[in-house]
Amino acid sequence: MSVGTLWRAGRSEVPPGHLDAAGCNVPSDRVLDAVVAQLRLERQRGGYAAVPDLTAAKSALAELVGAGPADVAFLESGTAAMAALLGGWRLAPGSSVGYTRTEYGSTLMLLRRLAEQRDWKLLELPVDDDGRLELDGLRAGLALMILSHIGSHRGVVQPAAEIGARCRAAGIPLVLDVCQSLGHVEVRGAGASAYVGTSRKWLAGPRGVGFLIVPDLTPAMDAAAPTLGGHLWNEPLPLPLPGAVRYESSEGAIAARVGLGVAVLEQHALGPSTVQAALADLGRTARGLLDGAGGWRVAEPLDEPSALVTLRPPPSDTAEHAAARAAEASLLVSVVPTSRAPLDLREPVLRVSPPLGTSMETLHTLARVLAR
Numbered sequence: 001m002s003v004g005t006l007w008r009a010g011r012s013e014v015p016p017g018h019l020d021a022a023g024c025n026v027p028s029d030r031v032l033d034a035v036v037a038q039l040r041l042e043r044q045r046g047g048y049a050a051v052p053d054l055t056a057a058k059s060a061l062a063e064l065v066g067a068g069p070a071d072v073a074f075l076e077s078g079t080a081a082m083a084a085l086l087g088g089w090r091l092a093p094g095s096s097v098g099y100t101r102t103e104y105g106s107t108l109m110l111l112r113r114l115a116e117q118r119d120w121k122l123l124e125l126p127v128d129d130d131g132r133l134e135l136d137g138l139r140a141g142l143a144l145m146i147l148s149h150i151g152s153h154r155g156v157v158q159p160a161a162e163i164g165a166r167c168r169a170a171g172i173p174l175v176l177d178v179c180q181s182l183g184h185v186e187v188r189g190a191g192a193s194a195y196v197g198t199s200r201k202w203l204a205g206p207r208g209v210g211f212l213i214v215p216d217l218t219p220a221m222d223a224a225a226p227t228l229g230g231h232l233w234n235e236p237l238p239l240p241l242p243g244a245v246r247y248e249s250s251e252g253a254i255a256a257r258v259g260l261g262v263a264v265l266e267q268h269a270l271g272p273s274t275v276q277a278a279l280a281d282l283g284r285t286a287r288g289l290l291d292g293a294g295g296w297r298v299a300e301p302l303d304e305p306s307a308l309v310t311l312r313p314p315p316s317d318t319a320e321h322a323a324a325r326a327a328e329a330s331l332l333v334s335v336v337p338t339s340r341a342p343l344d345l346r347e348p349v350l351r352v353s354p355p356l357g358t359s360m361e362t363l364h365t366l367a368r369v370l371a372r
């Protein structure tokens with residue numbers, strides 16, 4: 001059985017035509033069952049008497065980037081995880097923080113706010129025509145480098161291993177946003193200082209969970225605000241507990257965290273590299289079928305090894321119109337607004353992100369919808 005068939009088999013009610021894994025993927029029946037079972041347990045015993053041990057979930061998640069369970073903190077979204085990480089990072093005034101114009105909208109807003117408040121210097125590093133970071137642009141002297149491994153608005157995969165190696169050699173801590181890459185492409189080997197991710201996209205966990213993985217905690221890194229869950233009451237200043245727990249929100253959607261753990265274990269059971277190869281295949285097939293349909297053009301290289309496919313409209317059509325026609329044909333695709341990557345997107349694009357097991361028939365139907 002193919003990995004796609006196995007993936008689908010675990011989901012008794014995958015809506016046909018779901019092409020939005022990059023927005024909100026389809027959790028498996030086991031994931032849903034685990035969430036509901038935890039909620040029932042909380043009702044039965046009382047929430048505080050039903051606190052699950054999430055060490056195995058954290059181990060499995062950390063393993064996807066080559067880290068350990070103590071490096072993982074759960075928060076409610078990728079955005080919240082990025083804010084927790086950067087909001088508490090103590091950099092000297094005047095420090096330079098590198099980013100690229102392909103960066104995610106809310107990360108850019110956060111960076112601008114922090115730069116203004118703390119006198120950080122934001123340095124936009126050069127990218128090539130596809131939005132890939134120019135390795136030679138990474139220079140010593142940066143206090144921090146922020147990069148999305150895959151953007152929300154374009155299926156280009158940044159060469160994370162090379163970037164990570166350059167950063168390490170230059171002593172630059174790398175923050176890798178893996179919201180669109182974990183469970184999708186290989187992340188191990190990047191050797192980043194911190195990873196920011198989210199549950200509901202390629203890992204196919206429940207909504208309402210994000211996470212931070214921080215293998216390289218330094219004394220400069222702490223939560224923006226101390227909490228009873230992550231810090232010791234200490235005079236005159238609270239001290240962070242060892243590990244990533246300093247960032248974790250102790251109150252949260254605990255059942256959803258349990259569900260994410262199950263989703264990550266399923267990812268391991270299928271085999272991360274098998275999943276990655278199947279998704280890369282699916283992406284290439286989708287691009288081949290959709291590029292040129294009705295004058296729509298794929299925005300990233302056709303052979304990019306990702307299943308996040310973005311299309312630019314012909315003059316006679318728009319992403320909003322195409323998404324509406326797709327919905328009439330029972331296909332779920334998404335419109336990526338320019339605010340998602342405000343420095344890089346000039347007009348909204350149509351994003352097609354097929355989950356594992358998407359049929360050729362679904363992709364052909366979409367090609368016909370685009371061609372009208």
Ligand SMILES: *Cc1c(COP(=O)(O)O)cnc(C)c1O
Nearest residue numbers: 077078079104148151152179198
């Ligand atoms: C979705 C996304 C985020 C934010 O994650 P949320 O869980 O929606 O807050 C950050 N970066 C990228 C590249 C994303 O695609």
